[in-house]
Amino acid sequence: MVNQLIKGSILLTIIFALALFAAFIYAYNEIRIDTGKLINYKPQTSSVILDAKGNKIAYVFKGKHRLYAKYDEIPGYVVEALVAIEDTRFFEHNGVNPDAIIRAALRNYEAGRNVEGGSTLTQQLVKNTILTNERSYSRKMKEAIMSMKIENELTKEEILERYLNEMFFGHGYYGIKTAAKGYYRKELDQLTLKESALLAGLMKAPSAYDPTRNLDKALTRASTILSRMKKLGWITHETYLDAIKEIPTIYKDTLTQNIAPYITDEVVRRMKKEFPDIRTGGYTIYTTIDMEQQKIAREALKYAHKKIVKKQREKLATTSLNGAILAVENKTGNIKAMVGGVDYKKSAFNRASMMTRQPGSAFKPFIYQVALDMGYNPGTELTDIARTFQYYSNGKRKIWRPKNYEGNFKGFVKLREALVHSRNLATINLVTEVGLKNILERLEKLNVPKIPQDMSVSLGNLGLSPVKMGQIYSAFANGGHMIEPRLIAKVLSRNGTVIYEGKTQEINDFTTPAQAYLMTDILKDIVTRGTGKNARVKGVEVGGKTGTTNKNVDAWFCGYSPTTEVIVWVGRDNNKPIGRGGTGGGAAAPAFAYFLNKLHNELYKDMPRKFTRPKGVYNARNGVITELYTDISPLPRVSASATNPDSDLDLF
Secondary structure, three states, X not given: OHHHHHHHHHHHHHHHHHHHHHHHHHHHHHOOOOOHHHHOOOOOEOEEEEOOOOOEEEEEOOXXXXXXXXXXXXXXXXXXXXXXXXXXXXXXXXXXXXXXXXHHHHHHHHHOOOOOOOOOHHHHHHHHHOOOOOOOHHHHHHHHHHHHHHHHHOOHHHXXXXXXXXXXXXXXXXXXXXXXXXXXXXXXXXXXXXXXXXXXXXXXXXXXXXXXXXXXXXXXXXXXXXXXXXXXXXXXXXXXHHHHHOOOOOOOOOOOOOOOHHHHHHHHHHHOOOOOOOOOEOOEEEEOOOHHHHHXXXXXXXXXXXXXXXXXXXXXXXOOEEEEEEEEEOOOOEEEEEEOOOOOOOOOOOOOOOOOEOOHHHHHHHHHHHHHHOOOOOOOEEEEOOOEEEEEEOOEEEEEOOOXXXXXXXXXXXXXXXXXXXXXXXXXXHHHHHOHHHHHHHHXXXXXXXXXXXXXXXXXXXXXXXXXXXXXXXXXHOOOEEEEOEOEEEEEOOOOOEEEEOOOEEEEEOOOHHHHHXXXXXXXXXXXXXOOHHHOEOOEOOEEEEXXXXXXXXXXXXXXXXXXXXXXXXXXXXXXXXXXOOOHHHHHHHHHHHHHHHHHHHHOOOOOOOOOOOOOOXXXXXXXXXXXXXXXXXXXXXOOOOOOOOXXXXXX
16 A cells, blocks of 8 residues: 555656656747847947047947947956856856755745845846846746756857846946946956956945945955855965955946037937937947047137126126037048037037028138139229118118228228228128129039028128038138038947948139138238237237127137137027127137147147248249239239229119
8 A cells, every 4th residue: 555655656756747847848949038139139239439549538328338348358357256156157057057046945945035046147147138027936937948048059158248248237337348447447358356356246236336335345245256266266365365455446437428528419410310329339439539629629618708708797607608619620621629519518509510600701701712713812902982782672672781890991902901801891892893693603612501692692691500611711721622521530330340431521622722822811911910819829820710790699710720720609599699899809719719829839739830831822023022922813903993982783
């Protein structure tokens, strides 16, 4: 009877075991949870934006900040510390460790609560990436089955690579590479043993062991890991003692570590069409920016802003006055600095690239360049007298009586002086003399939209952004050859392959080097003795033009040194007048001077300081010094005749 009972029990046990095994095999083959997420692991990875020298500007990401590290990048110390504390038999089991499960069950039973877990690293990875934290036998069964599937598909090294890239390290950092850069500002290959142990200990409870808040607790856990590594024989006693003494320097950085937010936003805005996954694709984006120049551009704008706000007797905290500054390398068109506002925290709108405003007199040099290229000379006399223009708008007769800024007129004035002192009437009469049609045909080369097809073009009545102004002023700064300002140098994929190269966008030759130099020489005079005196830079030749629109709504200074073009705009977003001192010379020129003074006299002292006169530009005849001239713009033989000041012309 007893034997029959024993036999029956054995039979039931065998049947139960077979049933359990069959259920396990069925679940293993039929479970429908997608293990492909881990097998074909492609996590969202942060992209990094760098300056031209490879210095980090910012990380951009969506949701989780993760920098991906291949297994070969991960130091052996990190792997050993992790395995020592979490799963000593990791390289021996097949995804599930029965010994660990039994040991954990016994300890938990004795303690009357959960004090130890039996999960392997593979099980932890499955739980964190595919399953939930639900506490149930069915979830644990799925976890075990999936872990074995994963182990069957991936190598141990591949599992560790996924684990160390997936896990959360606190402080918003996902992945070991992100944590190393965030907490230590180090690359993985620069980590010490103690730093590696501290990171390995973080994953168990990132909040509790956060070294920025609980450094002592984090160091204690790191020491426990080091002790375990020594016990296993993975480090020597001497190495252990050295590591125990070390106290790593911990940094509390922001997630993006964004030091140039206007640049970061502009990069994302420009690239998101070609790279819609720019925040998750793990790209490395090299810009043309020089962060040292970016810093002084920010300072320059704040300096000019504070100066004009003081004149307005406003409070910095409440003023609506704003501005933008752009610095471009003359020869390449590379944008070296771009600041789209005085305070990004108050307004993220990038006025350097996204705003269009009237340039006013800052557009006049292009009118004058057309005249020079049609045979006029800087010494040619222009008519500076009042005129009345009649035109029709919506069937109604309109009268336009333009005035000079000073409210007077001189009768006759040389072309150079007309531009140096920004004489509106001389400019308008020049357009009349040259012919509006001829002016408009040549201005098409500027490749700017919506140029007015009437006489208002004489006074800059069109909408342009500082970036667009940078493009057209390159026609002077770059010896007649116009190029589009460039921000993106190249983009690398996650594996380091160059997948995009931003080439210099050449627009066209607006004029010749010799003719462009005639304009440069006039623009130099504007700075030394004209409307742009506040743009002077000690020991450096600079040229540029002020621009002030009606009622002092917009203030511009657009100019360049022998190496660098700088565009400055100051105004209010609500289009209300700047107020007292709100001219191009008073409000914008100081920022221009501040930037180029720092650039040439402090940052890069060996930069060229004088303009080079090209071939074909002369200033002497028969031994007598004269006005500059070229073969196209010869010295004037007779003064230009004044046109009838009382005539009414239908020129619109």
